[in-house]
Amino acid sequence: MDSILIQLLNGLDKGGAYALIALGLTLVFGTLGVVNFAHGALFLIGAFCAVTFQKILTISKKVLDPNITYFDAYIEQPYLELWFGETGLAVIDYAVPLSIIVTIPTMMLIGLTMERGLIRHFYKRTHAEQILVTFGLAIVLQEIIRHFFGANPIPTPAPDIVSGSAAIGTWIGLGENFVYPWWRLIYLASATVIISSVFAFLHLTTFGMVVRAGMFNRQMVAFLGINVQRKFTIIFGLAAVVAGVAGAMYAPILPPDYHMGMDFLVISFVIVVVGGMGSLRGAVAAGFLLGILQSLASMTVVSSLLPGIDQIIIYLVAVVILLTRPRGLMGRKGVMED
Amino acid sequence: MNIFKKQSDLTTILVFAAGVLTMPIWLDPIGANYPDLLQKFVIFGIFAVGYNILFGLTGYLSFGHAVFLGVGSYTAVWSFKLFTMNVLPAMLFATLISGLIAAAIGFVSMRRSGIYFSILTLAFAQMFYNLAYSVLIPITNGETGLQLRMHDIRIIDNYFSDPLPGLPSTELFGMSMNGYSGFYFCAVVLILAFYVAMKIFRSPFGMKLKAIKSNQHRMRYVGSDTRPYLITAFIISGMFAGLAGALLAVTDPLAGAERMQWTASGEVILMTILGGVGTLFGPLIGVGVIKYLENIFSAINEAVLHNFFSFMPLWAENLLVAITVPFVGEGWHLTLGILFMIIIIFLPGGLMEGFQKIKKRYLTISMKDSESTTKQE
Secondary structure, three states: OHHHHHHHHHHHHHHHHHHHHHHHHHHHHHHHOOOOOOHHHHHHHHHHHHHHHHHHHOOEEEEEOOOOOOOOOEEEEEHHHHHHOHHHHHHHHOHHHHHHHHHHHHHHHHHHHHHHHOHHHHOOOOHHHHHHHHHHHHHHHHHHHHHHHOOOOOOOOOOHHHOOEEOHHHHHOOOOOOOEEHHHHHHHHHHHHHHHHHHHHHHHOHHHHHHHHHHHOHHHHHHOOOOHHHHHHHHHHHHHHHHHHHHHHHOOOOOOOOOHHHHHHHHHHHHHHHHOOOOHHHHHHHHHHHHHHHHHHOOHHHHHHOOOHHHHHHHHHHHHHHHHOOOOOOOOOOOOOO | OOOOOOOOHHHHHHHHHHHHHOHHHHOOOOOOOOHHHHHHHHHHHHHHHHHHHHHHHHOOOOOOOHHHHHHHHHHHHHHHHHOOOEHHHHHHHHHHHHHHHHHHHHHHHOOOOHHHHHHHHHHHHHHHHHHHOOOOHHHHOHHHOEEOOOOOOOHHHHHHOOOOOOOOOOEEOOEEOOHHHHHHHHHHHHHHHHHHHHHHHHOHHHHHHHHHHHOHHHHHHOOOOOHHHHHHHHHHHHHHHHHHHHHHHHHOOEEOHHHHOHHHHHHHHHHHHHHOOOOOOHHHHHHHHHHHHHHHHHHOOHHHHHHHOOOOOHHHHHHHHHHHHHHOHHHHHHHHHHHHHHHHHHOOOHHHHHHHHHHHHHHHHHHHHHHHHHHHO
16 A cells, blocks of 8 residues: 555656656647657756756865864865855755756746747748757757766755655554655645646736637737737747756756656657647646556566566557547647648 | 669669679778778668668658667577577578567557657657566566677587587678678678669559658548558568668677667668658668768767867867867767758758759759850850
């Protein structure tokens, strides 16, 4: 029972990351009609925003170690600590949550540049060409990251106060052995918040209403004298922000390395297709669903029954869904049908 | 469509064969004349020619073709381990088994088209890749990769002769497949494969595939069921890939699952597109360009660059080295990505389209010239 609950939480966590990337992919596809294979790279850049932010905060100066007196020993001490003492250390400790403040404008800027610089020229090209050019872009971005940060995963710890585990078991009366890392809970919560705010933005604001109308019938909205293109470009930026924040928050869970974007992209694409091309709700639902399925499949009970199922469950589900429900779980009629 | 259009098929294949077999001579001046690289040219040439039968003719973008390359390699190595070091059975088994797997994957994937087809093939490729590292480890030997061992049974070889000390090498009736003999063997296979591909391009079957690419619905309206043709094309290109995988194992009897990763499928797409999709020679040009550049770029390091720019003043030298260093050595993939983006953005038809454009411009200029001279007269 405990292990099922733990795996359920793990699944929700993974699903949160998948859903956030898939949400952005679907937004871009639904508005601009572009299949963006570089979306995983945006997730990657987000994660490395957190890494960079932490690296900048911990730029250090070599100072004499006061504890060792019989020879000159140097230790690295961050400038922030030298200048601000305890406050500085606290800031360094909170590097990952604080990096969100930097990540949002950076990702917005990157998203807008990408849309105006490249994606714009591919509206009218075939989907195959869109896939290929963004695939090329993804390779370029990933290699740039590798050039600057190397090929090894970079550990990016969460703040000390949440580095332990939460005693969920005692809260709900399941015993003290049932614990779960705090940061993963925070990640799950923030994924929920981000997803809800995207939906709120689309459904409760005028901007969102226009965007939804534009997704439904772009030409008609343009006839009303609204600059649809500009709104859609901003949506691309928003999708980049969502992916970037997801990446930055995921850094403490999975130390970022340069190919993490591609790893998540493939799965997210499968999720978008399972959820139904162009359906935002479908993307989110399929993200969580497949995340949970993947976690449950990795339990020892299941994998002893069906060895290797945890490795292929996502793809297996995708194949079955695509063959039985061609439009995906919640796909609308007439979107991307041959 | 290609520069040999007016000649007969026979001339084309003869010229092609001559071109491939003399590669050690005409590639010598650009420093590409050594067996390892030459083998790569021809083996990936087979892979790309096969991929082009699917993507070039039907327009179906498969993201899972590396699976067949990997399956081919594994089958070939198992054939070396179990039966004989002779390469022919290995190639036969590899082609057949990858054909079977292609039939299974194609049968399912071809039920959808467009991006759904790409995702389905990608999903199958990921399944095979992940399984190779988990459940299938007894067959694939996991991360270590499958390789020959001293105590392999090798039924046929050991029946006829006592095993010699040391690891045996792959052979074709006593001829070792290392170095240039390996290259010439692969080159002959490439020529045969190219001949088959050319025949397919020019056959009614090829015409049907092209018709599917241009308008599948219309094909259906005129009463032609497209599905068998598509599946056949998928199987054929899968068999080509399996053959290429077997040849990789022939020249170096070691198979690893990284050959099946989806980025490897991406590579063959890059090669095909760079050269020119749907043209006979385009994919081969793409393979040549990419493998040659890869060979050059990944060998360069900072010292070489300093040497290269040493004629300049020191500050300029350091600046240029600092600019170019991310693009060489480990950074070769960065160069590849940029090159690929440039091709897709400006020249979606690949280098072949570029040649055509240049040729057309040259022709129109010379025609105008001749017109103006006639007017003057």
